[in-house]
Amino acid sequence: MTRTDRRRFILSAAAMGASAAWSAKAAPSKVAWTERRDLYPQGVASGDPGPDSVILWTRRPAEGSSIPLTLEVAEDRDFQRVVATTQTEANAALGWTTRVLxxxxxxxxxxxxxxxxPQGAGSRIGRTLTAPAANDPRPVRFTFVSCQNVQQGAQNAYRRMTWEDERxxxxxxxxxxxxxxxxxxxLVFDPAISPTNYDRTNKDLVRYKTGRKIxxxxxxxxVEDYRQVYEAYLLDPDLQDARARWPFVTMGDNHEFSWQGWQSIAVFGGESMPAQTIRAAANQAWFEFxxxxxxxxxxxxxxxxxxxxTDTPVTAFDDHGLGTEPNNLTALATLTAYRSLRFxxxxxxxxxxxxxxxxEEPTGRKGTEPFSxxxxxxxxxxxxxxxxxxxxTANGGKPPATLxxxxxxxxxxxxxxxPQTILGATQKAWFLKRLKASTATWKVWxxxxxxxxRRADLQNLPASFPKWPGAGYAGFGGGDHGAAYVERGEIYDFVRDHKITGFAAVSGDRHSFWAGRAAKALPPERFEPVGVAFITGSISAPGMAEALQYNMKKDDPLRPLFLVDRPDGGRPDVTANMLMRHGVASCLEYAKSRDVQKARAVRNPDNAPHLDFLDVGGHGYAHVTVTNKAMTCDFVCIPRPVTRSATPDGGPLRYRVRHEATLWAPGAEPTLRQTVLEGDPELSI
Ligand SMILES: [Fe+2]
Structure with missing residues (x-):
């Protein structure tokens, strides 16, 4: 490596807040290392692998303001072939975390x-992987996950993932x-006040040093409060083991900042609260961990x-809904997390x-209550x-005054x-540019x-039901690109117009498994899929099925659309899956006969031609393989993760279902082929 290359590498590491370690000839370790996991309570981690570099991380709290650390990278688990050694420092100003590129x-x-x-007290040993080189034709495999609630659930899904990967x-x-x-x-619940949530027992996980009760x-x-959550979460043994086994690529969703928050505004009980200091604190803690x-x-x-x-009300917005209040812009600029990685x-x-x-999310605005x-x-x-x-922009720029x-x-x-934007103008321009420029077979968003x-054909309910006042299909409100029609249309038209193939969206957040095709509109409009889309169930946070089983009253007139009681008194069958896949007639037939075949026979094929699979009660992870010809996505579903599994495999599986897309030609429509590999996905198909 030339001196200039080395300097450039050190500078690029420094921009990420990382020390630099450069690989040299392999030699046995000269460092006296004794594992002391107690001194590195959050373990180790690696992230964002590239073909020749990866970021390595640990947290080592100490007395004073900093502690020097030696990092070693080796080609073997016994550190006989150490290829890089460098000095770094864990610092109180970064929550005692440190990172090395x-x-x-x-x-x-x-x-x-x-x-x-310096005393020879060492972290646990981490394992990581570099990315394949950009011209490497071998398949790439990854899992995608989301929504781990350590206060309310068990991270059994990670243990299952580890068990399978080791074998x-x-x-x-x-x-x-x-x-x-x-x-x-x-959001942290005080177990003394809220001991349970649905099937879950709230653990006494975090008590914020400052915090605010809502x-x-x-x-x-x-930032100290946010650090407390990350520190507590990373004590979870299964999560910590996963972080020590694979490089993670992470992107925050809402809860890294605030449940119903957007930009630097927090929202509780429908009331907005300026939260620039909270946004900046959340971004810093995310960066640190x-x-x-x-x-x-x-x-x-x-x-x-x-x-x-300073926390200042955000009242003025530009043409893309971005709050122009200076503290809002400054708080958001503390972290730019959107990025792309090549494998x-x-x-x-x-x-x-x-x-x-x-x-601002339009369907949650004040004044929209009459529609529900x-x-x-x-x-x-x-x-x-x-x-x-x-x-x-509705109705060609002549929006109706009333609906x-x-x-x-x-x-x-x-x-x-x-019009609603979820990406915002700057990020959207970047996103479309990246999509167009991509030379990889699969462009995974x-x-x-x-x-x-998400919708249901409530217009087809029989007269015995209370009258649905809507004129056509019913949605479930907005929040994501499932109901951000204008922006989604813009992205998908771009994909279609530029003849981009291999376009796939992977997501979390919904606490449910979904497989289907990405299309800007559904019948009675033209259904023209331009890609495939998969959503993973949560690792452990409770989902819709669990909430329904607790909250939906036996005499609720809509109960058969969501739940059907079983004669054996077990957990009710979740017809909500059928409602969004096949429509109301299928649910009502199932409620009457409990016969899946008969129920599917009366499905409304126009309700959800975009969906192949839905389970609002599923937890686990999604395992993806991409090759030159196909993308497969396996939903690996575990039972409701209420308590930590007692077995090394992380417990049994409910099902493993594969969806496979063969790479389609430019201009052609993608399709999905479904295979139940094991278990029973019940009403999800
Ligand atoms: Fe979530």
Whole structure:
């Protein structure tokens, strides 16, 4: 390596807040290392692998303000072939975390790493992998995950993933884990006040040093508070083992900042709260705990020089819904997390941040309540969702002043608003450019939130039901690209017009498994899929099925559309899956006969031609393989993760279902082939 290359490498590491370690000839370790996991309570991690480099991480709290550490990277687990050794420092100003960019590594190669303090007390040994070189034609394998709630659930899914990967042949192991957010849940429940949530027992996991009590939970408000959640979560043995086994690629979703928050605004009980200081604190803690190729504010390696912001109401917005209040812009600029990573010839992973730049969610605005009357409070008419989403551009730029719903004319609260954007203007331009420029076989969009429509044909309910006042299909409200029709259409038209093939969206957030095809519209409009889309169930956070089984009253008139009681008294069958896949007639037939075949025979094929699979009660992970010819996505579903599994395999599986897309020709429509590999997915098909 020339002096200039080396200097450039050190500078690029420094921009990520990382020390640099450069690979040299392999030699046995000269460091006296004794494993002391107690001194590195959050273990080790690696992130954002490239073909010749990867970021390595640990946390080592100490007395004073800093502690020097030695990092070693080796080609073997016994550190007899150490290829890089460097000095770094864990610093109080970064929550005692430290990161090193290890470079000069070989592509698609397994490495081991460990940190050691001046007394010889060492971290656990981590394993990591570099990415395949950009021209490498071999398959790439990864899992994608989201939504781990350590206060309320068990991380058995990671143990299952580890168990399977350890037993996989060398050429078939995972290259990395993609974490699509809700890595933490910032809302913390006090078990003395709220001992349980559905099937779950709230653990006494975190008590914020500062915090703010809202209703029956507490939120973090300082960087120390956010650090407390990451520190507590990473004590989970299964999560920690996963982080020590694979490089992670992570993108935050909403809970890394605030449950219903957007930009630097927090929302509780429908009330907005300026939260610039909270956004900046959340971004800093994310930076500290996620080894990722992002830049941090300030030049020094050992501080996150967060600019000072004050909590100021955000009242003025530009044409893309971005709040122009200076503290808002400053707080958001503390972390730019959207980025792309290349893995061999077949995978470009394009990751987007769906909460930092999004405009206000239109279907949640004050004044939209009349569209969700009892007993249809879960629904909102699809045609109304579309008008609200389009804002002032609805109806060719002549938005209606009111919207007809049953016998009411409801004021259109979005008639002066810009059309909804979830990406924001700058990120969207970047995203489309990356998509177009990609030369990989598969262009995988890491969209933390789902892109598939959720709807039901309530217009087909029999007269025995309370009258649904909507004129057509019912949606389930907005929040993600499943109901961001304008922006989704813009992206998919771009994919179609540029004849981009191998386009796939992978998401989390919905706490449910979904497989289907990415299309901008559904019948009665033209259904023209331009890609495939998969959403993974949560690692452990409770989902819709669990909530329904607790909350839905036996005498709710809509109960058969969501749940059907079993004669054996077991957990009710989840017809909600059938409702969104096949429509109301299938649910009602199933409620009558409990015969799946008969129920599917009366399906409404126009309700969801985009969907092949849906399980709102599924937990686990999704395992993807991409090759020159195909993309497969296996949903690996575990039982409800209420308590930690007692067995080393992480417990039994409910099912493993594969969806496979063969690479389609430019201009052709993708299709999915489904195979149940094991277990029973019940009403999900
Ligand atoms: Fe979540």
């Amino acid at each position: 290890a470079g000069g590594l070989k592509p698609s190669t397994e490495y081991w790493y460990r940190f050691t303090d 996989a042949p060398a050429g078939e192991r995972l290259d990395f884990v993609l974490h699509l957010g809700d890595y933490i849940y910032e 209703a029956n939970f507490t939120i973090p408000v300082t 996620q080894p990722a190729r992002v830049t941090k504010p300030g030049a020094g390696l050992n501080a996150f020089d967060a600019p000072k912001v 061999g010839r077949h995978l470009d992973l394009i990751l987007t941040d769906l909460h930092s730049y999004r405009s 009357p009892r007993p249809y409070q879960q629904f909102m008419p699809e045609n109304v969702q579309k008008v609200l989403d389009a804002g002032r 007809r719903f049953g016998d009411q004319d409801v004021p259109n609260v979005c008639k002066d608003a810009p 890491g969209a933390t939130q789902g892109v598939l429509d």
